[in-house]
Amino acid sequence: MDTAARAREIVVRLRALYPDPEPALVHSNAYELLVATVLAAQCTDARVNTVTPEFFRRWPDPASLARADVAQVEDVVHSTGFFRQKAKNLVAAAKLMAERHGGGVPDSMATLTTLPGVARKTANIVLSNALGKNEGIAVDTHVRRLAFRLGLTVSTNPIIIEKDMMLLLSQEDWGIVNHLLVLHGRAVCKARKPRCDFCVLGDICPRLGL
């Protein structure tokens, strides 16, 4: 089985294992998903979900966040780590959206990545989950680890991994593959003690001899 066939088979098996993969970050619109995804940098989604209810209540849209006191935002997002950067970036991004994007979330990779604190990973999450667009594949710590272990790439560079995976998968799967690999990365193919004995991909994983 060549690499592309293996990649497609991985998606098929993980779809069966995780029937209805949903974004674990609680949100109700593109703005909320953008905020939650920025906060998710080097932080568990579970922790992000503990701070976003208050965040969205106090700053329900880009306009209100643009007028927010950065110190108060720092206070709310403190427990997610990198809190100074995240608060500063979110308020600056909100000001850009309020002043230059009609108060809404930009709907293209090129424009989203002009926002401070937003690069390809965050933009891909917002585009595929809130805006219905598959412009690329979101490569986070889980996708990077699993893509490498599964032999879908020989690189550890997220940009190259994304390109490799885009060539291996059809565009309709670009959004879902992130959720599938994240779910499997959390439950089975964990960073520290991967449970290879439980893995449905064992027979097509280079790690187990292939």
Place this chain on the structure above:
DNA sequence: ATCCCGAGGG
């Protein structure tokens, strides 16, 4: 390559 940064697990 390094920095930003808190919290939980082993």
Place this chain on the structure above:
DNA sequence: CCCTCTGGAT
């Protein structure tokens, strides 16, 4: 104690 968690900017 060290590693990891849906990264991004310098």
